[in-house]
Amino acid sequence: MMEIGLNHYLVLSTILFSIGLVGVIRRKNLLMLFFATEILLNSVNISFAAISHFYGDLTGQMFAFFVIAIAASEVAVGLGLLIVWHKRHGNIDLEQMSTMRG
Amino acid sequence: MLEPVNVSLESLNLMTLAPMLIPIIGALFILIIDIVKPNLDKTLYVMLSLLFLLLDLGAIAESAGIFAVNGTVMGVFDVMLIDGLAILSQLIIVGASLLFIPLALTHSRFHEFSYPEFFALFLFMISGFQFMVATDNLILIFVGLETASLALYTLIAMHNRDKSFEAAVKYFTMGALAAGFFSFGSMVFYALTGSVEINQIASVLAASNYADMGYVLVGTVFMLGSIGFKVSLVPFHTWTPDVYEGASAALAGYMSIVPKIAAFIVAMRFFEFLIHSGVVWLEVILYIAVVVTMTASNMWALVQSDVKRMLAYSSISHAGFVMAAILIGTTQSNSAFFLYWILFSFTNLGAFSMLWISRQKHLPNHQRTDHSYDKFAGMIKKSPVAAVIMGLFMLSLAGVPPFALFWGKLYMISSAVTSGYTVLALIMALNSAIAAYYYLKLIVYMFMKEPVTGNHEHVYAINATLALKTIIGFAAIGTVFALVALNPLLEFITTFVYNSGY
Amino acid sequence: MFEAIAFYLFAFLTISMFYITVTTSQALYALAALAAGMIFISAFFFILGADFLGAIQIVVYSGAVMALYAFGMMFFDTTRDIKEKQGNRAIVFGLSTIAATLVVVIFAAPMVSNNITALYPIIEGAGNTQQVGMVLFTKYLVPFEVAAVMLLVAMIAGIVLAGKKMDLSLTLMSDDEVMKLKNEQNKKVLL
């Protein structure tokens, strides 16, 4: 228990990922929804770093690095989209966003 | 201390990078032109993009030549991978893009084409897809995927109306979730094998004889989730109809081809080794996914009242159909996949272009959506040539011989038969029949109904310019006379697929 | 021992922070919790010897990303309570529970094959940043460049979407209006 192994990190990462998933499926406010997706990506980074550490391999850190870059880019685009939407509709509630269906 | 690294330029094989660099350079070029002299006409950018894409095509042809001589080539620290799959898929990507770009030259003005950024983003997106298919490194796949996706979200939104924003947001959000899945899946495989290269993963897993089956399965689930999202497998497909409806018809047609082929290549690289090494679960799951995707989306397509949405569901169904290639996983099936997709891209782009040229800016009162079936009622009377061409595309999509897609279906079903997937072959065949129902619906509207009063003659070609007509003509010729090109195409594809070891 | 304490401490902190992020109805709390969670995650990176990553994490997330979100929040005026209709709680609850349990259960199991040979081994003695740089600019040069392109794309996308006259939709205007607009603002507006 006291010996922290790879599995500990993996479990932690998974728990965080699950929290992210919960966020994704229960959030209706788009901004908060984006927070949840950030959690998803971040949680995985922990695992990458941990695996990298335990295997003594740098690839994991590389992956995490790129994931961070991706997350950052997504924020930019996502916020851009939200701004456009908000300008038009004055809200960012996804419940309002269902003109297309069927 | 770290050793300094000596790298010889030859060992980098920079040639492998050339096809992706060309569109990036082109995009930058466009941006620079815009900075130097703003307010230039879209025709300039269209032609520039065309030129760069042609150059890109040349570069791909070059690498095809290299592949034909040397076989699979790795480059730039073994990140880039030029094999048959990469070349074929890049050909499709660039080819479809070449067909798409002139569609910007519409008669009416649409928002997105007034931005040079549109073309820059478009070229960036192409390079993103090219990176995605020309590597087996999950990191590069991921980065390429995101580059392309982010650009695509923007392209959709730039159509600039409520529906397109809605579409972009939906696509974006689900894409973010899919990205999460992808990274999680990659993480699992990295944890298992200490590598993020698919070859490496395969060999390590094989060496351990799949001892950690549980982990492999979890990783596969998440990869399936993210790739399934991209290729729109049920139940990860939900974005597709909405996004296609929200995007401009041209872009929707484009989306039904290019992003999917990129994802398919990844799926092919990733899943086939798993299936071949006896991950029965994946086989079962893919089987179910293929069948459900084909059938369910066909059923949904049946009940649509808008042609574009119908085509969206139909392209989901087609995706399910070709997913069977990955399930079957033989050289024949993979060749069939490429054959199918090439023929599909002609036909589907053609069909969407037909919608595109009839896109009205303002809907008349009797029309609830952009491309409702009613709009096409009695088209044969008003605009016979257009109706016949649209009819041809529909027949081709339905798989009526000798039009293009029939040959794809034929070869695909044959590959299923050859590999003993008899029931699957039957299901595929019967699904084609269900699909025929909704394609026929449009034909029925076009050829057998009386025209709606108030539709002008030119409504079906309201957007038409020479460029668009040329593209449609090109697609139509490709659709009708596919038979002529079939043999060389098939031989070419088979050689490339076979030599890549798939 | 120290590692274990640090792990559990930060694990608890990140989990609670992220939990707050996804459950609170105050956007501000959520944002703050998210930022805190990000910083706590960087602690793991430091524990695991990925110093560079840790630094990046703090800079990019807690700095750039959070700043962006904060701007966004101000723009959207979401500082007050957010009312979210919760449809079917059972589905949300059920799905999340199953997902969490399954994955955790699987990952709690030890991996059988642990004899992984590192492809890019961490070399003792060299600084993490140095090593990362070494790998990043050789092996991962291409992804790195592509990431650069990606950021460029994101930037352009952000500018186009948020900045460039998106509130005036040519798509929705009739052709005559477009032409008029073009003549009026001939040299000034991008058309």
Next chain:
Amino acid sequence: MLDHILSILIFFPALAAVLGFAIQKDSIRAYGVAVATVEFALSLWLWFSFDSDVSGMQFMEQLPLVPAFGINYILGVDGISLFIIIMAAFFTMIGIASLTDTKDEKNMIITLLFLQMTMVGVFVALDAIVFYIFWELSLVPMLYIIGAWGGPLRVYASVKFFLYTFTGSLVMLVGMLFMAYFYFQATGTWSFAILDWYRLILPESFQLWLFVAFFIGFAIKVPMFPFHTWLPYAHGQAPTIGSVILAAILLKMGTYAFIRFSLPLFPDASVFYMYPIAVLAIIMIIYTAMVAYAQKDIKQLVAYSSVSHMGVIILGTFALNVEGISGSVFLMIAHGIVSGALFLLVGVIYDRRHTKMMSEFGGLAHVMPRYATIFAIMMMAAVGMPLMINFVGEFLSLLGFYQQSHILTLLAGIAIIVGAIYMLAAYKKMFFGIVTNEANRNLPDVNKRELVALIPLVIITIWLGVYPKPILEPINNSVESIVQLMHDKSITEEAKSRIPNLVKAIEITRTSAQGAN
């Protein structure tokens, strides 16, 4: 030119159709008639140059299409297909010539010419995929004809027609792919050439499955009970010309395919499934005849009668002996002529009264004696009056099947009773009695344009009934070779005994012929 006459026969109408787009609306009919006449003349020339004594394929053409996958453009004609081709050309010709004034005449004629291409294509294709192409493609013009010029339910009818047959043929396509795969396994090369497949002897279990796959495709096309329900709709809603071609040619594709594919490819399966199919055929014959009797709409009645007659064709085909198969091939032609004529006749009255309800008529023999006469001749041909074309086919089919089963033939023979019942009842309703409906009082008798179509059919009906030899002889030669092939290929004892070995049998023919002289 003779070397490529089959290709010319296929593509001449298609080319003409494409050129037809450029023609003025007023002149299109003349153009259509001209093209169809040339096509018919070509088909007659084909017959003229056809060597009746050769049992195999003639005028073979071969061109690689997709050699990598064994798809080749192979054409050829034998006694079985020859006459159906001629009939297709003939019906297109008289169809266009007798076309009454329709809206969008130009579209109709162009569509008909395309349809002709596909019809000829189906019967000359010797490569399964080429066959399949034409087979499927033929649905499209027909869909358009029914859907655009049909009655009130035309959309439903046309879509049903298309989807039903399309579904069936897709299953058949899977069967074809299997067949090609077996060929590939056996020889190492892909081939869809039917003649190549003929050489392949399959184990019985494979035969049974493949037979079913092909059967579904063919049975829907024929259409066999219980897959027949599309037909009454299609016929009921189609315009006259559509019904004529559908009944005369398109339905024959199914029965032709049975003879071209099912029998020689799967002789053992054919024997195995002979009884079940015969039972289906008998249900078709009797049940559909009864349903026909219940009809109120004359066209539906003729449509159901088509199904009933197709049952006899199927029965003859599955007699698996020369008499039966020759009879069924002959009956295909006979039924084509007769049902085509009947549909034309129904069209005549429909043009005048715009109704097909028999209750609307009565006493037509008073006002339209010529029409009544021709109708009577065709009706009598349909009920199998000797010295008329149908009888030869029906007689031979039943005669052939009698060898396989006595009791089933007896049941099938009820055809001649039930057929007479509904036909005579319909004739009585329409033509006999006194004119009750004022609208019928002044109907004009058949006009010249209609006679142009009908008189040749009457002549053929009687000529071939009296002297079937010119057609029967080539058919017989080709059928003999198929039966011999089946006998040689069959592997089970049952099949060997069921399918006659002709080497011996031919001698008997000689002696009996001599004896007769």
Next chain:
Amino acid sequence: MELYLYIALFSPLVGSLFAALFAASPKSLIAGVVPSLLLFTSFVASTILLVNILSGGDIVHVEMMTWIATGNLYIPFGFVVDQVSITMMMVVTVVSTVVHVYSIGYMDHDKSFNRFFAWLSAFVFSMMILVMSDNFAGLFIGWEGVGLCSWGLIGFWYHKESATWAANEAFIMNRIADLGMLIGIFLVYWNTGTLQYDEAFAVMPALNSEILTWMGIFLFVGAMGKSAQFPLHTWLADAMEGPTPVSALIHAATMVTAGVYLVVRANPLYDLIPHVGLFIASLGAFVALFAASMALVNRDMKRIIAYSTLSQLGYMFVAAGLGAYWVALFHLMAHAFFKALLFLGAGNVMHAMHDELDPFKMGGLKKPLKWTFIMMTLASVALAGIYPFAGFFSKDLILEVSLIEHHYIIYSVLLFTAGLTAFYSFRLVALIFHGEERYKLFGIDPHEAYKFVLIAMSPLLILAIIAGSFKMTYFEMVTAVLPATQYHVHSVVTYWIMTIGTQLFVLLAIAFAYKKYANNRITVPNGTSKMENRLCYKILSNQYYIPYVYEEYISKPYRELSEVFWKHVDMKVVDASVDGIANIIYSTGEKTRTMQSGNLSTMLKWMVAGTVALLSLAVVFGLAVRYSDEIKLIFSGLGVQ
């Protein structure tokens, strides 16, 4: 001689086609005269052929051309003129020539005069094919051909509902029998390898008797239809809706005897299967009585004669069934003459009476219709079998045959029937020609037929009187091909007792008929008299309720079943299941499209749900793999393999 054969065969066809040319135009005499002349030509040619045969010439056998040849099957258009077929040819040509000429007068005022002759000559042609063919298939052609013409002629007055109904009934009933015939032909072909009479009969003795029995039965089923034997007899009475010359030619003299001809023609077959022959004879005897009984009370002149025909056909079948083929054929010939005469006479009466058919409404017509009266009386005498008329020779011979063959029941039935025959024949004559002139009540002024009509009938009258004298010549001729059994009652005494007894019995019956019906008290029955309310009268006048039974239990159920098949089976089961599949697919799509609610949150939930589902499957599978050994153990413990 072949030339004469072709002339005999094809001149009716030419006549028919000639008349058909004018079919749509108004009456032209030439359309009647030319076919009659051509038929006369045919008659002359037949006579030449007869003379040739009689003078010991060869049987004329020609093969005109191949008809059907495929596989082993070889059917030519072959014709043979032998002793049997020449008999038939003579009967056919004589009667039809007479009928043609008669019809010129009879159909004088009919607007479809021309069409009538087209049909009539076509019928003769078919009949000639039937009798001249040298193979079963040719016989079948003629068989169906006469059926067709019969349909056209019964329904000649197509504006009459009853006529068209009767036409269709006749056709369909015949079709039922034809199926039997067809099966018989198939049996012949598959067992003998040929359909030629001579070859097939040559092979038959070698065949298994079971097969021969079936062959005989099926061929006889064919004969039953054409000759209207029970239970396929109802059409014949209804067929009287046709013009009377048609009844005379088709439904008395020629077509209905085709069945007898078939049995006679197939004598080598029936000789091999005497038990079938006995059955035929028994059925014939039954029909003779059965039909005669119905004739007793009928009130329709033509129907009475039709039942009489039926009864006489029964006689012929008795003879044929008992192996006395030549007797059957002889009676056929004699019957043709007097029965045709009877019908033509009836036609005259009808003409005079403006198509009135109820003899009760006539009476006392002997004055206005003197010649007709004479002819009909003589024909009835012949029918009753009074010496020395034709009927005596032929009918008594049949009685003798049955006696000699020791079929006493048949004999007594036939004897009794002979009495009935005499009774109803003279009942008819008495009602029409004697007694009070009841027709006056209906304001009719009857006229005798045209002279040439009467003259045309005279050959028949002569033949009806003298045909019996040809007996020996005829016997010698036909026994060249038919079994030459001489039927002589062994004891002369018995012979005389029998003959005289029969004659007396018949005369008594005639006397009774005259007594009852030739008086002035006869009134038009109105359904109130005591006799009419008797059960047996009702049964007889309703034809034993057989048409009713057919209508109620065959036609109606068939119609209803057809409706059910169409409306319920075809539409609601077969078609509905096809549409049902489509509807299921469609409605599944319609129901599940709500999955696409357009709500982003739902979409995300679907994605997560999909992943979770896959994960669960993965866990199940992973556990199954990991614990596969244990699972197998458990399963084997449970007894699952």
